[in-house]
Amino acid sequence: MDPDTILLEAEESMDKSIDYLKSELRGIRTGRATAALVEYVKVDYYGAQSDLKTLAAISVPEATQILIQPFDPSSTNEIKKAIEAANMGLTPVVDGKAVRINVPSLSGDRRKQLASQAKKIGEETKVAARNSRRDANKQADQLGKDSASNLSEDEVKSLKEEIQELLKKKEVMIDGLVDKKTAEIMTV
Numbered sequence: 001m002d003p004d005t006i007l008l009e010a011e012e013s014m015d016k017s018i019d020y021l022k023s024e025l026r027g028i029r030t031g032r033a034t035a036a037l038v039e040y041v042k043v044d045y046y047g048a049q050s051d052l053k054t055l056a057a058i059s060v061p062e063a064t065q066i067l068i069q070p071f072d073p074s075s076t077n078e079i080k081k082a083i084e085a086a087n088m089g090l091t092p093v094v095d096g097k098a099v100r101i102n103v104p105s106l107s108g109d110r111r112k113q114l115a116s117q118a119k120k121i122g123e124e125t126k127v128a129a130r131n132s133r134r135d136a137n138k139q140a141d142q143l144g145k146d147s148a149s150n151l152s153e154d155e156v157k158s159l160k161e162e163i164q165e166l167l168k169k170k171e172v173m174i175d176g177l178v179d180k181k182t183a184e185i186m187t188v
Contacts, residue, residue, distance in 0.1 A: 014128075029114060035058040044078055083101065122177070
């Protein structure tokens, strides 16, 4: 393995962590109705756990309402149960062959809870990025010990510094995403 490959793999791993963070932050309520709130709710559909977005069309007809229209109308009650079990503070109502969810406005305490949840997810993402750095540093050390690679100690040190710089950039991105989401949550 060469230094460029180590750096590239570390960056890909950190990017995957950031992509996960983005998807998690999309699912956190901000007081407005959005399809992302319920897209990844797991529904027990004929014995298999499936994402809600694969079982139904999700739309937002009003700023405070989510409309879920199942492709299979017989799954309506399972969808309702799954949303209730997801413990998001939402109350689904079966309306014929569809499920409606009225999204209540958030209280000040609930906004603070959601903001701290976003920060917690951000910290978990930073830990994942740091783990990627640790793994890359181990590979760099291994490369330095490998006599076939002909890498000097200075080159290994330089590689580790590049990995650290990469981590710093990714942590700034993570903080930016979390700060943006926190601002959205706290906006009344």
